[in-house]
Structure formats: structure tokens, C-alpha cells
Amino acid sequence: MNTIFNKIETLKDQIEFQLHCSYIEVTFYCLNFKILKEEVRDLLDSAVIDRLETGDGNAENAVPGKLPVQIRKASDGAVSLSGSTEVSVSTQKEMTACLEQGCANRSTAATDMNSQSR
Secondary structure, three states: OHHHHHHHHHHOOOOOOOEEEOOEEEEEEEEOOEEEEEEEEEOOOHHHHHHHHHOOOOOOOOOOOOOOOEEEEOOOOOEEEEOOOOEEEOOHHHHHHHHHHHHHOOOOOOOOOOOOOO
């Protein structure tokens, strides 16, 4: 973030910038090294956050009319998110707050891989 905002400060008289933050969580459910299911959660979407807090963290029960978040890879290798919440930020403090909110909404659970996994 320091690098981004330092560069913006250097170029702010020459060009206008718009920054947007998104924060997603991708969970893979595997069995015998095969991916059975993939869930994508938008950690900045208040409806998803409400479901996580109430225990219904199923990302497939999305807000009516809103398409689920999809991860797309273009032929040139660029990765993009379709349908994720984008929060406009203009300072490093705003970006940090956005990322902290997303971190607080991440789901954690123990796995069978090791006893200390979280």
C-alpha cells in the first residue's frame, strides 16, 4: 500500500487516480485430492457478512438479484473478479480499514491436515 500511495502522491498533478478494494475468500472442499466444491465469499458484502455472523455462511444463498462472485481468467492470464463488492478508497487509512474489515469477516476452521490448522 505504501508503494501505491507514494506513486499516487508523486503523480497526482499529472493524472487522476481511482482506487477500489475488493476482498474475497475462496474455500475449496476436497476429497482424495479432488476438488468437489468451491465457495467464493465476498468479505465486504454486508449481506454475506450478516450470513457469516448468523451461522448461514453459504455463499450460494446470495442476495436475490445479485450474481455470485466469479473468478475469471482472461486469455492473456489476467485474473478478474466479477460481482464482488468494490469499495472506493482515496487514502491509505481507508484502504487499511477496508482490508481490516475483510480480515475480520474471514471464516476460520480447523482441518484434518494438522491439529494446529486454522
